[in-house]
Amino acid sequence: MGGGSNMLLLNDIDRLVVHINTKGKEVLKKDKNHIWIKVAAGENWHEFVLWCLENNYGGVENLALIPGNVGTAPIQNIGAYGVEVKDVIVDVHTIEIATRKETIFSNSECKFGYRDSIFKNLQKGKYIITDVSFKLTTNNHIIHDNYGAIRSKLAEKRIKKHCIASVADAVISIRTEKLPDPKKIGNSGSFFKNPIISKSDFNKLKEKYPDIPNYSVNSNTELVKLAAGWLIDQCEFKGKRFGDAGVHKNQALVLVNYGNATGKEILDLAYKIQETVKQKFGVTLEMEVNLIS
Numbered sequence: 001m002g003g004g005s006n007m008l009l010l011n012d013i014d015r016l017v018v019h020i021n022t023k024g025k026e027v028l029k030k031d032k033n034h035i036w037i038k039v040a041a042g043e044n045w046h047e048f049v050l051w052c053l054e055n056n057y058g059g060v061e062n063l064a065l066i067p068g069n070v071g072t073a074p075i076q077n078i079g080a081y082g083v084e085v086k087d088v089i090v091d092v093h094t095i096e097i098a099t100r101k102e103t104i105f106s107n108s109e110c111k112f113g114y115r116d117s118i119f120k121n122l123q124k125g126k127y128i129i130t131d132v133s134f135k136l137t138t139n140n141h142i143i144h145d146n147y148g149a150i151r152s153k154l155a156e157k158r159i160k161k162h163c164i165a166s167v168a169d170a171v172i173s174i175r176t177e178k179l180p181d182p183k184k185i186g187n188s189g190s191f192f193k194n195p196i197i198s199k200s201d202f203n204k205l206k207e208k209y210p211d212i213p214n215y216s217v218n219s220n221t222e223l224v225k226l227a228a229g230w231l232i233d234q235c236e237f238k239g240k241r242f243g244d245a246g247v248h249k250n251q252a253l254v255l256v257n258y259g260n261a262t263g264k265e266i267l268d269l270a271y272k273i274q275e276t277v278k279q280k281f282g283v284t285l286e287m288e289v290n291l292i293s
């Protein structure tokens, strides 16, 4: 277990639980424009992002304020506002549980995908991630400010200079407004993945719902990604509460626990949402959160 932020416990766990809490950052090498850093799995992700900003290391600023730890970031390839952690990962250091052998996975061996990696499917539960190495920029930072919400936030703050610090600042403001803090109200971020459907299915939906948000999938013209939050919102779940299980008022993709909802009650709400979205739009929502029982 890392930060525990992307899991739903369905019952109490009556077996050994290992919480990875290792700390440390090691600079591996530098060149004119880059730095290579190895970071221990137990480091808090957002604190690592803040440390990078303090040192003027670019590449992770769009991923500010994502809950969880450095070691769990590659498992689901955390992503936000046009950047995914795979973009800056060099390799992932692990221990194979069965053999206790140290194994390093290169970026390509991690088989990163949208909220996905080898550690989430093929090799699930087989490796403990001990460290992650990153390649970050020290000069000539690449500024990812194309995401609509970032551009509007920077415009709203009248910030003309788009640098890594101002992008991080915008991301922090957007997330604070939209996403509930798991320390204050139980949640696991986006409960579902944004669904990817065929272009022909999308065209049919677009006829009926001309405003349906949609995104391209890499450069594949046959596939379209939809916004699960919009689909759930259209089914009028946003802000609804069923006992202590609810759908967040500012972001329908986030399920929240107002206090004493059991894991099972949250899961029942997730099933209800999946069923309603399927009926209304014919689209299947896949859960992003790890169910633990």
Ligand code: EPU
Pocket (backbone or CB within 6 Å): 079, 080, 081, 082, 149, 179, 188, 189, 190, 191, 192, 193, 194, 213, 227, 228, 229, 230, 233, 238, 250, 251, 252, 253, 288
């Ligand atoms: N929308 C609604 N109603 C809602 C929520 C969203 O209509 O309640 C619409 C928005 O207006 C927008 C579209 O849906 O047109 C997309 O919304 P947003 O920009 O908030 O992003 P998202 O697709 O809902 C994804 C990630 C988030 C990430 C943001 C920003 C997934 C599953 N979620 O959300 O990641 O922060 O983009 O990049 O891909 C997470 O994975 O836990 C997470 C929070």
